[in-house]
Amino acid sequence: MNLLEVKNVFKTYGSLKAVSGVSIEVGDGEVFGLLGPNGAGKSTLISMISTLVKPDNGEIFINGNRVGRNTKEAKKVIGLVPQEIALYPTLSARENLNFWGRMYGLGGNLLTQRVDEALEVAGLSDRQKDRIESFSGGMKRRINIAAALLHKPKILIMDEPTVGIDPQSRNHILETVLKLNKEGMSVIYTSHYMEEVEFLCSRIAIMDHGKVIACGSKEELRNLIGDVDIINLDIANADKQIEDLIKPISGIQKVIFDNNKLKVYAKESGTILARLISVLDSAKCKIHNINIEDTNLESVFLHLTGRALRD
Amino acid sequence: MIFHIAIKDLKILSKDRKALMLLLLMPALIMLILGTALSSYFKDAKRIEKFPVTIVDYDKQKEAATFISVLKNYYKDTFELTENNEKDASDKLKTNKAFAVIIIPQNFTQNILKGKNVKVEVRSNTEESIRSQIVEGTVEGYMNTLSVGIKGYAAFLDVFKLSDNKEFMKNEDAIVMGLMQNLSGDLVQYSETTKKSVSSLQYYAAAMMVMFLLFSSMTGVSMMIEERDNKTLGRIIGAGASKLQLIAGKCLGLVIVGCIQMLILIIFTRIAYGVDWGEPIYGIVIISFCSIFASAGFGMFVAALAKSLKAANGMGSTLIQVFTVLSGGMIPIYLLPSFLKTLSNITPNWQAMDGYYKLMQGVGISQIIPNCIILIAMGLIFLSVGIKKFRIV
Known part of the structure; x- marks a missing residue:
């Protein structure tokens, strides 16, 4: 049985179709990725799965419980990590975790034990008495996650859990997710960071404009487009117009120039590289670095939508 | 939770x-x-000191005398009551020598006994709103009580006149005075049991x-x-x-x-x-x-x-x-x-x-x-x- 089943769900806000006919399934022990640019509908979908927002249409089943009918039972198996730091800044880490534990129905020794465990998972046992407002962004994120683990949920829903944090905390969070998954917890992980989703998730749904435009394993998604490479160049003496000079080169699908970094999506990158360098040279651009990436989720998204993930 | x-x-x-x-x-x-x-x-009646009030009596009849007597006897701790003509009373009011002037109109007694509506005017110093309200409230309370009493007495009188009780006819004035004294007593009792300020x-x-x-x-x-x-x-x-x-x-x-x-x-x-x-x-x-x-x-x-x-x-x-x-x-x-x-x-x-x-x-x-x-x-x-x-x- 799937732990989560979302069947043809719709949600509209005014004239905006935030989620339009989405269906996904998440199995037991799976790390499922929801990838898409900002505004794709990921957070709305997460809010509906977390029972915070009612769908206009469609059905959601969590551990066999239909949301709307057996919502209370459904909630018991969910651990939600919101995109925002949903904590009380003037309370200490321990006070926050105690409160969230009580909200999950814990008390007494069990609560103390679970709070200790959660602080350990967050790597912040030594800062448990400090106020959340005194923590760095990464530490806050870690407590934000720890608060969702207190009742040992079957399924952990993480909405953009690494936004705006330092690389050290980011690595800590990614490792934590893998560790929890190894212990048997299913995870739904939403992000617009392609690398994180690619690193963590066994199956991925790509969302755009409120719809799931592709869903499958990493290999299945890569196979959708064949062999498009990404050529990354660090250049100097260039402006946005460089995109127009490069686009006409045969085999190039997309060019993005931002902050002296040029990203070129192309088939058979080896054959166009010489032509590309020649164009940049004639435009008097100085090339500092070149590297070529294999097909990834970014290029899949580009192929499916004609836009880059972070456009 | x-x-x-x-x-x-x-x-x-x-x-x-x-x-x-x-x-x-x-x-x-x-x-x-x-x-x-x-x-x-x-500042309220109990906490402020006795204050000057002057009275102008155009009636000079029995009911006016009773009213003034009630004010003098039962409100002696509240009002420093003097009687004046209207001009002197107005001057006192203007110069703050009186905080309120009570004017008893002509035919006050006659109209009361006929059961007509009678209005006693109270002129007051606008700077002394609480004191003015006390005077107005006292006058209004007396007039209301009096009105009820007179109506009751009139009904009482009609019954006895119909019964042709000669003994009652002889003592009519004494009965009226007794009734008024009782009413005055009620008024004072009302004043004493009323709210604290x-x-x-x-x-x-x-x-x-x-x-x-x-x-x-x-x-x-x-x-x-x-x-x-x-x-x-x-x-x-x-x-x-x-x-x-x-x-x-x-x-x-x-x-x-x-x-x-x-x-x-x-x-x-x-x-x-x-x-x-x-x-x-x-x-x-x-x-x-x-x-x-x-x-x-x-x-x-x-x-x-x-x-x-x-x-x-x-x-x-x-x-x-x-x-x-x-x-x-x-x-x-x-x-x-x-x-x-x-x-x-x-x-x-x-x-x-x-x-x-x-x-x-x-x-x-x-x-x-x-x-x-x-x-x-x-x-x-x-x-x-x-x-x-x-x-x-």
């Missing part, structure tokens, strides 16, 4: 020094400032406490909207609480804060300013609880209708200030135009203040029941709108 939500809010509030200052110290300070600045409006500090202590109670509910509103914005409310719902439990927890927090605030302010004003909050104590507890409930409901109402923290603060502050002004929380209510006095009835402030004033005046707990019912009803209406309209995410 409800209890834990409330306790969490109290913990957060206890760590917010600015909010604590606003909730506890500000009201005490403002009570003192307003109470001191406006104390002259609150409310001093300026008592008045503003109640007004400010109610205003700051509403402001404390705004602290709760700010916390709710902040929580909605940083998604902790959504997280609480996601963790298993229902919307009703969440709002009940929030309201319980507000009620506890309100109780603490009121307890501290009542004790503080009693000790520091000697404010007498009246009795019985359980009456104070009941009216306080009803006020706190209405205030918590008001907070939920604002939180539900406002889309942002800024909007909530704007809406809440405006409503509280309007309620405070309408209810006489800034300027004493009897100085407000009559249509504003009527409007004040629909404010939670006035219902709460009126309840406290009744207890301060010692009129008995039964008199505050209507105020309590209205406050609870207001709280329920506010809460119902709040629960229905409040968005968790």
Whole structure:
């Protein structure tokens, strides 16, 4: 049985179709990725799965419980990590975790034990008495996650859990997710960071404009487009117009120039590289670095939508 | 769950020094400032000294003499009564040698005995509004009692005339005098058992406490909207609480804060300013609880209708200030135009203040029941709108 089943769900806000006919399934022990640019509908979908927002249409089943009918039972198996730091800044880490534990129905020794465990998972046992407002962004994120683990949920829903944090905390969070998954917890992980989703998730749904435009394993998604490479160049003496000079080169699908970094999506990158360098040279651009990436989720998204993930 | 939500809010509030200052110290300070600045409006008959009143008698008949006699005998501790002609009386009024002039019209006695409506004019010094009101109230009370007595006597007389009782006819004058003396006695008895007065500090202590109670509910509103914005409310719902439990927890927090605030302010004003909050104590507890409930409901109402923290603060502050002004929380209510006095009835402030004033005046707990019912009803209406309209995410 799937732990989560979302069947043809719709949600509209005014004239905006935030989620339009989405269906996904998440199995037991799976790390499922929801990838898409900002505004794709990921957070709305997460809010509906977390029972915070009612769908206009469609059905959601969590551990066999239909949301709307057996919502209370459904909630018991969910651990939600919101995109925002949903904590009380003037309370200490321990006070926050105690409160969230009580909200999950814990008390007494069990609560103390679970709070200790959660602080350990967050790597912040030594800062448990400090106020959340005194923590760095990464530490806050870690407590934000720890608060969702207190009742040992079957399924952990993480909405953009690494936004705006330092690389050290980011690595800590990614490792934590893998560790929890190894212990048997299913995870739904939403992000617009392609690398994180690619690193963590066994199956991925790509969302755009409120719809799931592709869903499958990493290999299945890569196979959708064949062999498009990404050529990354660090250049100097260039402006946005460089995109127009490069686009006409045969085999190039997309060019993005931002902050002296040029990203070129192309088939058979080896054959166009010489032509590309020649164009940049004639435009008097100085090339500092070149590297070529294999097909990834970014290029899949580009192929499916004609836009880059972070456009 | 409800209890834990409330306790969490109290913990957060206890760590917010600015909010604590606003909730506890500000009201005490403002009570003192307003109470001191406006104390002259609150001097009352029992506390102020005997004041001069002059009387102009155009009737010079029996009923006028009885009226003057009542004023002289039974109000000797209140009025320093002199008789003058109208010109001298007006001069005294202008020069503050008299605070009020009572003018008994011609044919006063005759018209009374004929059962006609008689008006006794009271001219007063506008700077002495309370004293003027005392004189007007005394005259009006006497005339009302007299009117009832005369009508009763007329009916009584008709019956005896029909019975042709000669003994009664002979003693008619003595019966009338006896009746008037009894009525005068009733009037004095009424005067002695009437309400105690409310001093300026008592008045503003109640007004400010109610205003700051509403402001404390705004602290709760700010916390709710902040929580909605940083998604902790959504997280609480996601963790298993229902919307009703969440709002009940929030309201319980507000009620506890309100109780603490009121307890501290009542004790503080009693000790520091000697404010007498009246009795019985359980009456104070009941009216306080009803006020706190209405205030918590008001907070939920604002939180539900406002889309942002800024909007909530704007809406809440405006409503509280309007309620405070309408209810006489800034300027004493009897100085407000009559249509504003009527409007004040629909404010939670006035219902709460009126309840406290009744207890301060010692009129008995039964008199505050209507105020309590209205406050609870207001709280329920506010809460119902709040629960229905409040968005968790």
